Amino acid sequence: MIANDLPPAVRGRMKLWFIEPRPNVxxxxxxxxxxxxxxxxxxxxCPLESGLMIFRRIPETPGYEICGVGDTKRNLTEISGLQLVIEK
Structure with a gap:
């Protein structure tokens, strides 16, 4: 999961289950x-300002799903059935 900004309580809770290699990743x-x-x-x-981009493993091809909540500051596109993140 990638977030623009998380509330401090949510970020602390996320650290229980996840590794945070970079702030809000x-x-x-x-x-x-x-x-x-x-x-x-x-x-x-999380408010919409948190801008969540969630990557989730799924059993079907291509093996993952990407969903966004709020303004993620990143755009998603789909090419030949693959969801991709557009970086500027």
Missing amino acids: FISGVKDAVAKKVVDYLHRH
């Missing part, structure tokens, strides 16, 4: 059921 290999609970938590506790 979280990586984890949690099970799908836990990942769904974390995403639900983020939807409930």
Whole structure:
């Protein structure tokens, strides 16, 4: 997950389950059921200004799904069924 800005309480909670290699960038290999609970938590506790971009593993091709919440400051595009992030 990549966020523009997280509320301090949410960021602290995310550090319980995820590694934060850069500020507001979280990586984890949690099970799908836990990942769904974390995403639900983020939807409930983050304002749209948080700008969440969530990458999630799925069993179908291409093996991942990207969803955004709020203004992520990054654009998504789809090419031949692949979701890609456009960097400036």
